[in-house]
Amino acid sequence: MFKKLVIASSNAGKIREMGGLLRDFDFELALKPPELDIEETGKTFMENAILKASYIATTLKQWSIADDSGLMVNALNGQPGIYSARYGKTDFDRINRLLTELKNNTNRQAQFVCAIAIANPEGEVVIQTEGICEGEILTQVRGESGFGYDPIFFVPEFKQTFAEMPPDLKQKVSHRGKAFANLIPLINHLFDRNIFDRK
Numbered sequence: 001m002f003k004k005l006v007i008a009s010s011n012a013g014k015i016r017e018m019g020g021l022l023r024d025f026d027f028e029l030a031l032k033p034p035e036l037d038i039e040e041t042g043k044t045f046m047e048n049a050i051l052k053a054s055y056i057a058t059t060l061k062q063w064s065i066a067d068d069s070g071l072m073v074n075a076l077n078g079q080p081g082i083y084s085a086r087y088g089k090t091d092f093d094r095i096n097r098l099l100t101e102l103k104n105n106t107n108r109q110a111q112f113v114c115a116i117a118i119a120n121p122e123g124e125v126v127i128q129t130e131g132i133c134e135g136e137i138l139t140q141v142r143g144e145s146g147f148g149y150d151p152i153f154f155v156p157e158f159k160q161t162f163a164e165m166p167p168d169l170k171q172k173v174s175h176r177g178k179a180f181a182n183l184i185p186l187i188n189h190l191f192d193r194n195i196f197d198r199k
């Protein structure tokens with residue numbers, strides 16, 4: 001029966017992160033082989049997550065989980081969105097480009113989005129879910145922790161940027177934390193229907 005879950009990413013950080021988030025389940029997590037390239041041709045985070053999970057599942061004939069995330073800025077019509085990772089060469093370049101494009105725009109509303117999909121070995125998506133974290137883009141960086149756009153993403157409810165938050169708080173309030181919180185009852189439901197084996 002099913003126990004192995006292949007993460008549709010070759011990023012070693014993902015296995016640690018997902019291992020922690022899915023610790024209540026006895027999954028045997030593995031990364032996809034690096035030579036298995038996936039083109040992210042979807043138009044939304046969810047399309048990309050589905051595309052990655054289905055492709056890895058059908059190619060390896062294994063269950064697969066994929067996530068796709070990024071930052072959507074309202075005044076930039078949702079950009080960088082699915083292009084968040086490709087918006088510049090380094091985190092520094094990406095942040096600078098975003099701040100330059102926003103200029104003095106007073107509409108600083110933005111949201112981080114994380115989409116997650118799980119596909120069975122036939123490539124059928126059995127779970128899809130999403131988490132969103134609302135925030136504002138600052139005019140300059142604040143905070144030292146985290147990665148990516150964290151230093152300019154301010155969460156009004158906590159009066160802190162993602163880069164100022166202790167990691168456990170970011171994990172709780174972030175788009176990824178919320179997506180995984182939504183995911184857990186959906187996985188439990190599959191176990192209850194004996195689609196997954198708890199043993």
Ligand code: IMP
Pocket residue numbers: 067068069070071084085112146147148149150162174
């Ligand atoms: P991925 O889909 O998780 O690989 O994320 C794509 C890109 O979105 C990353 O390279 C980052 O630029 C950005 N991103 C996603 N999540 C976060 C976050 O929690 N903080 C900062 N940037 C993020």
